[in-house]
Amino acid sequence: MSEITITEKDQKLAETCANCPVCRRARNKQKGVAYWFVKNIENGRCPACTAYEKVNGRKAHEPIPLN
Secondary structure, X not given: OOOOOOOHHHHHHHHHHHHOHHHHHHHHHOOHHHHHHHHHHOOOXXXXXXXXXXXXXXXXXXXXXXX
């Protein structure tokens, strides 16, 4: 298996996605235009969404677990 290396650039881009108002709304509401938009553009089009998935292990539109 290949290990995934997370660079400092990945972490900064993931933080950008975490603070993005559209992505934040999609994660919180799980419905609506923002959810649809993030779900459909995140696959390779948005580098911040891609980095968020790489760093956090979940898609940018998926809710944050409440552990």
